[in-house]
Amino acid sequence: MTAPPAAPLLAVRDLTKYFPIKRGLLGRTAGAVKAVDGVSFELSPGETLGVVGESGCGKTTMGRAILRLIEPTSGEVRFEGTDIRALDAEGMRRLRRQMQIVFQDPFSSLNPRMTIGAIVREGLTIHRLAEGAAADARVRQLLDEVGLRPEYASRFPHEFSGGQRQRVGIARALSVEPRFIVCDEPVSALDVSVQAQVINLLQDLQRDRKLTYLFIAHDLSVVEHIADRVAVMYLGKIVELAAAADLYREPLMPYTQALLSAVPVPDPTLRKQRIVLTGDVPSPANPPPGCVFHPRCHHPAKDAACTRIIPPLELKGLSHWAACIKQPPTTVGWDAQQSAGATKQPERYLPVMQAVKG
Amino acid sequence: MTPLLTVSDLRTYFYTGAGIARSVDGVSFSVEPRETLGVVGESGCGKSVTALSILRLIQRPGRIEPGGRIEFEGKDLLQLPEPEIRRVRGNRIAMIFQEPMTALNPVFTVGEQIAEVVRVHAGASRKAAWERAVEMLTLMGIPAPAERARQYPHQLSGGMRQRVMIAMALVMNPALVIADEPTTALDVTIQAQILELLGDLQQRLGTSILLITHDLGVIAETAQRVIVMYAGEVVEQATVGELFAHPHHPYTEGLMQAMPRVGQERERLAVIPGTVPPPTAWPTGCRFRDRCPYAWERCEREHPPLYQIAGGDGRSHVSRCHLADEPERRAQAHAPLAARSNPAS
DSSP: OOOOOSSOSEEEEEEEEEEEEEETTTTEEEEEEEEEEEEEEEEOTTOEEEEEOOTTSSHHHHHHHHTTSSOOSEEEEEETTEEGGGOOHHHHHHHHTTEEEEOSOTTTSSOTTSOHHHHHHHHHHHTTOOOHHHHHHHHHHHHHHTTOOGGGGGSOGGGSOHHHHHHHHHHHHHTTOOSEEEEESTTTTSOHHHHHHHHHHHHHHHHHHTOEEEEEOSOHHHHHHHOSEEEEEETTEEEEEEEHHHHHHSOOSHHHHHHHHHSOOSOTTEEOOOOOOOSOOOOTTSOOSSSTTGGGOOOTTOOGGGGTOOOOOEEEETTEEEOOTTSSSOSSOHHHHHHTTOOSOOOOOOOOOSOEEO | OOOSEEEEEEEEEEEETTEEEEEEEEEEEEEOTTOEEEEEOOTTSSHHHHHHHHTTOOOTTEEEOTTOEEEETTEEGGGSOHHHHHHHBTTTEEEEOSOHHHHSOTTSOHHHHHHHHHHHHHOOOHHHHHHHHHHHHHHTTOSSHHHHHTSOGGGSOHHHHHHHHHHHHHTTOOSEEEEESTTTTSOHHHHHHHHHHHHHHHHHHOOEEEEEESOHHHHHHHOSEEEEEETTEEEEEEEHHHHHHSOOSHHHHHHHHHSOOTTOOOSSOOOOOSOOOOTTSOOSSOTTGGGOSSOOHHHHHSOOOOEEOOOTTSSOOEEOOGGGTOGGGGGOOOOOHHHHHSTTO
8 A cells, every 4th residue: 555655755753742730829830741642653745644533632732743833842743854843933934835734623713804815815925925916816726626616705704614614724725735734623523415525625635736644533434534544542642553444454452443343333234343441531641651541451461561561653564553562463572571560471352343244 | 102202293493684594394203112213414404403392492583383293291292381391301301412511510510410300300308319319320330429429510521421411311210312412522432332321221211212413323323213304304214224225315315425434445425515505595395406416307396295115124214305206217317406506516
């Protein structure tokens, strides 16, 4: 499929974003919410990397930290080899032309006092790409490209439906001709029929303009549909990363297994064996030691070592990465596991997740 | 079997500055004892207004039009005087809302809020009501229920809050629970917990559930029968098995095709072009015709009735589409009108 070739468009290394917790009158730092905690991955040109995970797992913060819309705490983000964290404001402004974002909520992400035309035109002006009649023509062309009538340019956001506003958000991102777009839950607020329209539009634009997407969503079926590779996040970490088809066919990390098994299947003749997780996601201010998923894990070989060893995101198969010391093969040897209190040998665990007739 | 709830020709209109919004426009259906009836449709199709109308929770400028009936346990709810409908609400019919954060009162502990229901409807003492509240939280599978009962809504997670909502809804052992998108605001793993809990409680308590959702997956896994709503009307009704196996109405068909599914790769999603029309201006004839790939001249002229379809499972299957009368038209699919006027679709 899409194994990353030599030159990635985007390379993220050990990215972290901690939000300090301030207490008391003096604003003493009492701890930190580890929203993104050591995330690494690469993105090839033209690829779509899907990022899934539940609320609070850090996927949105990660997307914004990559664009430096939120300043990362540490780590490295390279766009075509340039370390973007080393750039000054002017350098960053120039680079933002290449990196854009489409937000989740098409109601709050468009300025209600600006016309659609002015919203789309803003980027052209800021980056001095076009002005006057040329800019007007460009705006009309962009609206047309995202499926809006060019004469809508003089209207305001409130005159449009959710799906149409999301098209405006996409036109705005496209206006500066970026190569990379972070799509942060771009279809979550939309109805099914409109959602399909926007997904198709994003796919068409990607093909025509050779765009690279980081596609963040909580809807696993949408991500499977649009992504080449998928990263699963839990408590600020990537816990599994694989080609979409592999991940959905053979999820290795127990959290991914539970997540996939929880998706309702729109087919009443299928009965699925469901792994129902107990409890809630722990607080990222106070994540569990060792493997962050261990308190809710159902892997039969789970033991004391899981509460002490932080599992590395390691290769388990062809381009299939997962963070679990109990899912072989693992680089955390049995000796190391035993000295951390392990009593159970790692064993391959793949609960039958395929829905069965009956 | 006598239905528990029978809604006939319900019309709820809103008299707004922009005109009369016919949000619910002649809706009829029934809920059997112990069954889960699913209601699906997109935003603005009238699902939630139908639910609120059953409990007479419609406020001005909205109004339930005369002529309809909502029969429940031998009474027409639309004719009950206000004090009597209040005895039905939260007691015989309970409601679970989508957003537990806004549906719970932030200044009372969750235990107090559940206990209040018991005190109001059963006249229980404070102590007895409190004990009942803790018992309900236990039934919801909440760890340390006695401590949780003393907490405020903001101290609980979203899934936990939704359990509290369900506890409040079930505390009087109602005959019918109306659940309006009960899991939409939740993550999928929490959604799985809540749906499992609801199904479990239904088994044990024998409650009927009217489950409103936009998620066909949730419907497939929990409901026995489904009604599909579009533009203020019921456009299709069938058992779950029949609806998924043989969707008849082009809107139902479109919804199913537009939905990406796990484990089913597809190049391009089928779309329903255009959007739901505004409720102040439903199209004449068939309300779906502009978005329909089969629409022909009759659809513009004639508002389709609910046709009986020969169902595969011998139970009632109805569809508001002239294709039932002229099935050969299904072979003549074309680009819908909405696709032609909107280049994106």
